[in-house]
Amino acid sequence: FEPISVGIAIGAASALTGYLSYTDLYCRFAECCREEQPLNASALKQELEEKLFGQHLATEVILKALTGFKNNKNPKKPLTLSLHGWAGTGKNFVSQIVAENLHRKGLKSNFVHLFVSTLHFPHEQQIKLYQARNSDQLQSWIRGNVSACASSLFIFDEMDKLHPGVIDAIKPFLDYYEQIDGVSYRKAIFIFLSNAGGDLITKTALDFWRAGRKREDIQLKDLEPVLSVGVFNNKHSGLWHSGLIDRNLIDYFIPFLPLEYRHVKMCVRAEMKARGSAVDEDIVTSVADEMTFFPKDEKIYSDKGCKTVQSRLDFH
């Protein structure tokens, strides 16, 4: 062995490992955008199966969509998911789980961005003003965030209340472009949440129930025609006016079913455990009994899903 080259090799190796561990160490404390970091699909699956109640379709589609996208080294467009359903059925909740599985700090991550349309664009009548000024702002906000981290996650809540003109501002980012002004958006993920189609999803679930069929037997194909009428052709829901659908820019439509009495009970139990208290079945029943259910005669589905469970539990 030649002493000089051995020395160089050791130096290089230690510099390399030193650098690697420094990066690792750094990322442990500060947050790093690790674009290539694979998704732990089994962890996500387990979390969804344990924590998300009564949403077998959403669980299945979300898993499939995310694993497929994250395993693809060279996606042709960003991933766009559109979550639909009645209030309190878990759309925000699932977005939070997805965020945590993509970026360690979840909703608090610098690479996860939640946009609430009624908060950011509150007054419909001023939309023209907003449109001009805020569309630019919205675009540069998205551009800035994706430049900082290609695998950024954007969650747009209350999408049905967002004006189509504003959605137009997002549209170019969702398309099949290699780059826009030097920035590639293909590794980003966009999640849209809305109540649009919720009533029709409920109607399908109710038809199954009335026919004595199991909820878990509802398949995506049972809901697709329903969603296509209620959402794709509904000129009143902003998203659909904007051409996102015509241009096939939404990759997955994900239905959230209305929650039943038993699911509300599961939410109460989960909330009690999260608060570190023992599960008291008497309290579980009385919280669930306080919720209101529809339709009037059968009383099967909770009006607000699991939404008010947390605050109701405070009174027990």
Ligand SMILES: Nc1ncnc2c1ncn2[C@@H]1O[C@H](COP(=O)(O)OP(=O)(O)OP(=O)(O)O)[C@@H](O)[C@H]1O
């Ligand atoms: N399917 C579910 N499984 C477990 N917990 C749920 C489920 N749905 C709702 N929850 C609980 O209820 C809370 C409120 O639900 P969430 O905010 O996700 O509803 P949403 O569908 O986004 O409603 P909205 O359309 O009104 O915004 C969640 O934080 C979660 O604790």
